[in-house]
Amino acid sequence: MTPDDPDLHTLVGAYVLDAVSPDERARFSAHLAWCSACRAEMSELREAAASLGTAQAVRPRPELRAATIASAQLTGQLAPVIARKDIHTGQGRATRRARAIRWVSAAAAAVAVAAGVAVGTHAVDMRARHWRPAAGIVTDVLLAPDAVMRSAPVRTGGMAIVVASAHKHMAVFIAHGLRSLPGTRRYELWLMGPRGERPAGLLAVHQGGMAGPAVISGMSRGDMVGLTVEPASGSLKPTSPPVLMISPQGH
Amino acid sequence: MTGDRQRAWGQPGSSARSSLGPAPRLDDLLTNVARGDELAYEEVYDLTSGWVLGVARKVVRDPAMAEEVMQEVMLEVWRRASRFDPVLGSGTAWVMTLAHRRAVDRVRSERSHSDREMKAATAVIDYDDVTEAIEASLERERVQRCLAALTQLQRECVSLAYYGGYTYAEVAELLGVPAGTVKTRMRDGLIRLRDCLGVPGGHR
Numbered sequence: 001m002t003p004d005d006p007d008l009h010t011l012v013g014a015y016v017l018d019a020v021s022p023d024e025r026a027r028f029s030a031h032l033a034w035c036s037a038c039r040a041e042m043s044e045l046r047e048a049a050a051s052l053g054t055a056q057a058v059r060p061r062p063e064l065r066a067a068t069i070a071s072a073q074l075t076g077q078l079a080p081v082i083a084r085k086d087i088h089t090g091q092g093r094a095t096r097r098a099r100a101i102r103w104v105s106a107a108a109a110a111v112a113v114a115a116g117v118a119v120g121t122h123a124v125d126m127r128a129r130h131w132r133p134a135a136g137i138v139t140d141v142l143l144a145p146d147a148v149m150r151s152a153p154v155r156t157g158g159m160a161i162v163v164a165s166a167h168k169h170m171a172v173f174i175a176h177g178l179r180s181l182p183g184t185r186r187y188e189l190w191l192m193g194p195r196g197e198r199p200a201g202l203l204a205v206h207q208g209g210m211a212g213p214a215v216i217s218g219m220s221r222g223d224m225v226g227l228t229v230e231p232a233s234g235s236l237k238p239t240s241p242p243v244l245m246i247s248p249q250g251h
Numbered sequence: 252m253t254g255d256r257q258r259a260w261g262q263p264g265s266s267a268r269s270s271l272g273p274a275p276r277l278d279d280l281l282t283n284v285a286r287g288d289e290l291a292y293e294e295v296y297d298l299t300s301g302w303v304l305g306v307a308r309k310v311v312r313d314p315a316m317a318e319e320v321m322q323e324v325m326l327e328v329w330r331r332a333s334r335f336d337p338v339l340g341s342g343t344a345w346v347m348t349l350a351h352r353r354a355v356d357r358v359r360s361e362r363s364h365s366d367r368e369m370k371a372a373t374a375v376i377d378y379d380d381v382t383e384a385i386e387a388s389l390e391r392e393r394v395q396r397c398l399a400a401l402t403q404l405q406r407e408c409v410s411l412a413y414y415g416g417y418t419y420a421e422v423a424e425l426l427g428v429p430a431g432t433v434k435t436r437m438r439d440g441l442i443r444l445r446d447c448l449g450v451p452g453g454h455r
Contacts, residue, residue, distance in 0.1 A: 010431075010434050010435055010438060011434060012438055013434065013435075013436075013437030013438030013439070013440065013441050013442075014412065014418070014419040014433075014434050014437045014438075016441060017409065017412035017413050017437055017441070018351055018352050018355045018412070018413075018416075019412035019417060019418045019419045019422065019437065020418060020419065021418060021420070039339075043339060043340045043344075044445055045438075045441040045442065045445060046340055046344045046348060047340065047341060047343075047344045047445070048441050048444045048445035048448055049344075049347070049351070049413060049441060049444075050341075050343050050344040050347035050348070051390070051394050051444070051448050052306075052394060052398075052409070052413045052414070052444075053302055053305065053306035053309075053347045053350060053351055053413070054302040054305070054306075054343060054347060054390065055305075055388070055390050055391040055393075055394035055395070056302075056305035056306055056308065056309050056391070057301040057302050057304075057305040057388070057391075058301060058304050058305045058308055059301055059304075060300050060301060060304045060318070060321060061318070064300070064318060064321070064322065065296060065297075065300070067322070068296065068300070068321075068322050068325045068326070069289075069292065069293055069296060071322070071326060072289070072292055072325070072326055072329035072330075073289060075326055075329060075330055076330070077285070077287060077329065077330055077331075077332065077333065078330055078331055078332075078333050078334065079333065137322055137326065140319075140322075168319065168323070169323065170323070201330070215326065217323060217326045217327060217330060218327065218330075
């Protein structure tokens, strides 16, 4: 079937309803790229389909709000397709950052426990104050029945730990002893596998080369977690060889 | 219960028609989230998590699993916000596309290990599922009315795909109808739904 197959156009309804096979989804997406009439129809039908979903709204349990928002604060964002210069100049970041660090501490303690890593007494005391049992998605991943933990040295220095749940399509990344980078460069996480190389977030490196826990979502079968050094604004594809590759799913 | 945020649950898709609805606001908020604005993200969560949980409940059915899907989707909204382009569609449609796709992926992977297919299929045809504690809303009534205006086959095709998470080929098998017919009924059904709901054509 070629991209201009007239038969393909009738697939628009099934495509909008996610009622196509992965192969058909890919073919139809390719078709959309050059058929502007199809894009217009697709976009209108997508609004109608969205109403089928929004009409079913239910109120989530209030506890989920803080956990989800805290997890987002720990999760890297995809770099914009068009490079922006103002990404890191948002106001009020400092205070929100402090809040995020509380969660980082709690989750870091959890990672340390899960990993059986010895943590200095002082550090444990510091963290115990902020420990919360319901630390959201990070602990959900750590406590997932199918969670798998892997650790490996980072080529340029430091140690990384990945805890992954294939069932949740998520992983938690944490590292210590990472080499500090000049201001123009940053560590970037990647998912690398059969679906290609996808950016999984920029890492902030703290004192002692500590980084994470960072939540990596959208993990699929066969994906490895990679780490590269990129320009500070992040990249859409790795521009340097990985300093770390961990396969969270065994082999 | 005073803020617009709180009330937003009850009137999700007002998006599509009302200029005061959450949609234009959601578009702006998503643009800010793409720049790492965490306060904007909290508002996006308040506006959209109820829709996302709603569609996840319908599709995956299991309440605990639906909550997991909701959390995954809300994280994806944060992570992928830079990919939202208001020229291509509303923020509501963008969030719901992520939500529906993730819910469908989850239910398909579950289903591949289970025999509950036929049970789920018959349950989903009863699309007005009153046993669930779903917020009453005008939007909900409007969508039910528009669904009821479809032909029975259009309605079954659209409902089995959207709420049941079935592919058109599976729907064809479940209904004993040729796959080509199911494809066109899905398209016709959505067009009729769009006309009934008065979804705007172009986007800002």
